Amino acid sequence: MSRIQAAFERLKREGRPAFIPYVMAGDPDLSTTRQIVLALARGGADLVELGVPFSDPLADGPVIQRAAARALESGTTIAGIFRLVRDLRRETQVPIVLMTYYNPVLQHGLDRTVRDARRSGVDGFIIPDLTPEEAGPWRKTLRGTGIDFICLAAPTTPPDRLKTLGRVSSGFLYYVSLTGVTGASLADESELRRQVGRVRRAVSLPVAVGFGIKSAQQAAQVGAFADGVIVGSALVSRIESAGRNKAAASAGRFARAVSSNLRASR
Amino acid sequence: MGESVNRKSRSFLSPKHLPDASGHFGPYGGRFVPETLVPALMELDREYAKARREKSFRRELAFLLREFVGRPTPLYFAERLTRELGGPKIYLKREDLCHTGAHKINNTIGQALLARRMGKRRVIAETGAGQHGVATAAVAARFGLACDVYMGTEDMSRQALNVFRMRLLGARVVPVDIGSRTLKDAISEAMRDWTANVRTTHYILGSVLGPHPYPMMVRDFQKVIGIEARRQILKAEGRLPDLLVACVGGGSNAMGLFFPFLRDRSVKMIGVEAGGLGIKTGKHAARFAAGRIGAFQGTMTVLLQDREGQVKVTHSVSAGLDYSAVGPEHAYYRDARRIEYTSVTDSDALEAFQLLSQTEGIMPALESAHAVAQIRKLAPRLPRKSVVIVNLSGRGDKDVQQAAEILEGKNAR
Ligand SMILES: Cc1ncc(COP(=O)(O)O)c(C=O)c1O
Numbered sequence: 087m088s089r090i091q092a093a094f095e096r097l098k099r100e101g102r103p104a105f106i107p108y109v110m111a112g113d114p115d116l117s118t119t120r121q122i123v124l125a126l127a128r129g130g131a132d133l134v135e136l137g138v139p140f141s142d143p144l145a146d147g148p149v150i151q152r153a154a155a156r157a158l159e160s161g162t163t164i165a166g167i168f169r170l171v172r173d174l175r176r177e178t179q180v181p182i183v184l185m186t187y188y189n190p191v192l193q194h195g196l197d198r199t200v201r202d203a204r205r206s207g208v209d210g211f212i213i214p215d216l217t218p219e220e221a222g223p224w225r226k227t228l229r230g231t232g233i234d235f236i237c238l239a240a241p242t243t244p245p246d247r248l249k250t251l252g253r254v255s256s257g258f259l260y261y262v263s264l265t266g267v268t269g270a271s272l273a274d275e276s277e278l279r280r281q282v283g284r285v286r287r288a289v290s291l292p293v294a295v296g297f298g299i300k301s302a303q304q305a306a307q308v309g310a311f312a313d314g315v316i317v318g319s320a321l322v323s324r325i326e327s328a329g330r331n332k333a334a335a336s337a338g339r340f341a342r343a344v345s346s347n348l349r350a351s352r
Numbered sequence: 353m354g355e356s357v358n359r360k361s362r363s364f365l366s367p368k369h370l371p372d373a374s375g376h377f378g379p380y381g382g383r384f385v386p387e388t389l390v391p392a393l394m395e396l397d398r399e400y401a402k403a404r405r406e407k408s409f410r411r412e413l414a415f416l417l418r419e420f421v422g423r424p425t426p427l428y429f430a431e432r433l434t435r436e437l438g439g440p441k442i443y444l445k446r447e448d449l450c451h452t453g454a455h456k457i458n459n460t461i462g463q464a465l466l467a468r469r470m471g472k473r474r475v476i477a478e479t480g481a482g483q484h485g486v487a488t489a490a491v492a493a494r495f496g497l498a499c500d501v502y503m504g505t506e507d508m509s510r511q512a513l514n515v516f517r518m519r520l521l522g523a524r525v526v527p528v529d530i531g532s533r534t535l536k537d538a539i540s541e542a543m544r545d546w547t548a549n550v551r552t553t554h555y556i557l558g559s560v561l562g563p564h565p566y567p568m569m570v571r572d573f574q575k576v577i578g579i580e581a582r583r584q585i586l587k588a589e590g591r592l593p594d595l596l597v598a599c600v601g602g603g604s605n606a607m608g609l610f611f612p613f614l615r616d617r618s619v620k621m622i623g624v625e626a627g628g629l630g631i632k633t634g635k636h637a638a639r640f641a642a643g644r645i646g647a648f649q650g651t652m653t654v655l656l657q658d659r660e661g662q663v664k665v666t667h668s669v670s671a672g673l674d675y676s677a678v679g680p681e682h683a684y685y686r687d688a689r690r691i692e693y694t695s696v697t698d699s700d701a702l703e704a705f706q707l708l709s710q711t712e713g714i715m716p717a718l719e720s721a722h723a724v725a726q727i728r729k730l731a732p733r734l735p736r737k738s739v740v741i742v743n744l745s746g747r748g749d750k751d752v753q754q755a756a757e758i759l760e761g762k763n764a765r
Binding site: 140141142143144145147148151158163164187188189190191192193194214215216217219220237238239240241242243244247251262265266267270 | 374382383384385386387388389390391392530531536537540543544547548549550551644646647648649650652657659660661662663
């Protein structure tokens with residue numbers, strides 16, 4: 087069983103949703119990211135999503151676009167991110183998922199990416215511009231490695247396609263809460279609850295909800311019906327305003343707030 | 353990669369079979385987009401497949417191309433240019449005479465008809481030179497659709513006239529002030545808008561780029577250029593041309609001219625990319641000279657990128673060629689050695705801009721001037737008997753101010 091699967095099993099027994107914070111690796115630099123991830127883990131993160139910066143992030147709004155620009159500015163590469171994860175593994179066993187566009191993976195090499203991921207202790211990948219139809223070579227490379235490939239589903243995804251995504255995805259399914267890019271405003275809660283219900287009936291994997299969750303209160307609302315809650319732009323924007331020296335402390339405080347709200351959500 | 357091209361290298365003889373059902377041209381093409389957009393792309397693919405089989409759709413498209421766009425455009429024998437260069441007979445395919453001033457409208461008319469069929473009341477577009485934006489704004493006005501056009505702020509300043517044109521036509525021009533502030537950033541922003549508004553909005557992509565079905569569909573709407581040119585040259589010369597030349601930004605005017613000739617093995621084809629300040633300077637947009645395969649803005653193709661897969665910022669005097677990636681079908685025919693690609697510099701293009709103005713009384717767009725510059729280079733080495741068609745993809749009115757600044761700035765020094 088992968089570290090991600092194990093985490094969701096445990097959370098199920100404990101009867102609470104997973105808290106999954108997202109930060110951009112290398113924003114503002116990799117050593118700060120290291121502090122941030124440790125603070126998030128101590129603050130109650132059940133999984134951590136690390137963004138790999140890309141020059142043209144199609145699925146991201148302005149907050150994460152700016153974070154990617156800062157990370158590239160500081161010279162962040164996918165190889166550097168693998169080294170960071172290897173370092174982190176001496177101090178934390180929190181499952182780590184890389185969220186990356188396909189091109190950086192393609193240029194690093196599919197085989198080499200998977201080998202580096204295994205060696206460093208990366209548990210899974212979310213690749214927002216790699217749909218199941220195009221994912222053949224990547225999935226073949228992942229086979230037998232225990233590394234999860236987490237697919238995204240959207241409000242526009244029709245029922246039969248949800249089933250396909252559920253079959254291709256492993257670890258969990260990432261449900262994009264809104265038709266839009268990261269950082270936009272969340273849809274109406276009861277509609278989201280209905281949508282998540284629809285997704286959960288179609289797939290057997292845990293369903294985590296992300297895009298647009300802005301506060302600890304909203305996280306708790308979504309956590310009442312989802313298996314996991316992903317908080318990205320809201321955290322990244324706190325890191326942006328805190329600045330390098332206060333970023334980790336600010337991220338840790340936010341994580342504690344979200345995680346205690348989530349624990350109270352059910 | 354090489355293997356799959358070899359395996360398929362015979363199939364370029366029947367280009368009608370490309371792309372395959374999932375939008376691939378050998379290793380290129382496909383659909384690399386956020387999941388939210390996949391259902392919309394599938395719907396577009398289905399609607400387009402249905403529409404192209406319907407007589408009524410084809411009839412309406414043909415009517416609009418004739419009465420609104422002004423087709424067929426002439427295939428014009430450039431007698432003085434031919435004499436001046438002292439080489440082959442040079443014909444110009446006059447896409448500059450299309451309504452709104454460039455070939456772009458061949459595609460926007462087709463896509464506006466599709467948007468209407470799909471019940472989408474709003475269209476969006478990206479634009480570099482502004483020609484595609486103007487062509488989209490014009491058809492949006494013609495069909496009563498709301499229209500937002502994304503444009504990099506760098507391009508807005510060098511193509512100010514087209515910004516005003518779009519506004520006059522009732523479109524909203526949305527400034528894009530991120531990244532390189534040019535075409536690639538405008539495409540990203542348009543795709544983000546589409547992701548948010550996909551249920552009500554159709555994205556009119558302006559070249560043979562992006563996720564399937566766009567490269568195929570835009571090619572199909574543009575191939576009217578080559579179909580006409582083939583008929584016209586057979587009438588004028590009684591034979592096929594020896595060479596076709598076109599500039600390649602995303603590659604829609606080039607593919608439009610080339611496609612109907614792909615099976616005519618005797619016809620050579622050259623695509624001309626923007627050489628900017630020269631390949632060695634790194635300030636250019638010559639994807640085939642310095643690019644590698646990668647996934648970008650919805651498609652697998654050849655693009656300018658660094659070792660890490662970060663997409664590079666390009667440079668060209670011509671906004672319409674200033675883009676980091678090339679259409680996937682071009683990449684396929686480059687590998688298959690059916691189409692040859694080269695580049696000319698900013699200054700070559702500016703000289704050709706003046707040469708055509710002064711020998712023929714035709715001001716080409718700076719994009720099209722790249723094709724003219726290439727034939728100017730080649731002509732002395734080609735036999736006088738041979739026949740060449742140069743695609744004059746657009747007119748130069750939009751570039752006059754920019755050219756004046758560069759050329760008179762130079763004269764003043
Ligand atoms: C006149 C003209 N020619 C050529 C191009 C390049 O596009 P494509 O390569 O798709 O024909 C443009 C793009 O803006 C243009 O305006």
